[in-house]
Amino acid sequence: MKRAFIYLTLLAIALSLGLINAYLWRLQNRTQEHIADLRQQVGLHLRENKALNDRNDALRINVDSLKSPDAYRMYEEKAREDYGMIGKNETYFVLPDSEMAHIPDIPGLVEREKRQKADNLLLAAPQLPGNARPLDQKLTLESVNPATGGSGNGDETVTPIPVSPVPLQLEALQ
16 A cells, blocks of 8 residues: 555656656747747848838938038929929920920930829829819820911811920029
């Protein structure tokens, strides 16, 4: 009886040690998985921080350049590109499509137009007054036959000439 009690006690101790060992083994696996997840999150945050730091550096360079003495020219260029600014002593030309073929290639014009079209696609269509047309519509220049004198009585023939606005790089006259 004493012997059976000792065997049962030893068996209970061995069984409890086995259960503790299995519990610690599972706990170690879960801890390693948790550590791997945390390392992955740290990697994601480091990449995000690098992207944000690069963006901040670019913005800091932009701010520093805008604080420079030549910043007026950059403000003016941005206003011309983004808002269609025309200077005090400058003229904005709208040329017919037939004349566009005769214009020499302006460096950067195609890229600028592509960028503006992409920007326009991203922007929502603003509410326009009743008599206004959106910028993406073709403009037409109408000419009146000079033989009729353009009296305005409605019987003169009007021939539409398709035109499209051309952004030109103009220097201010000073």
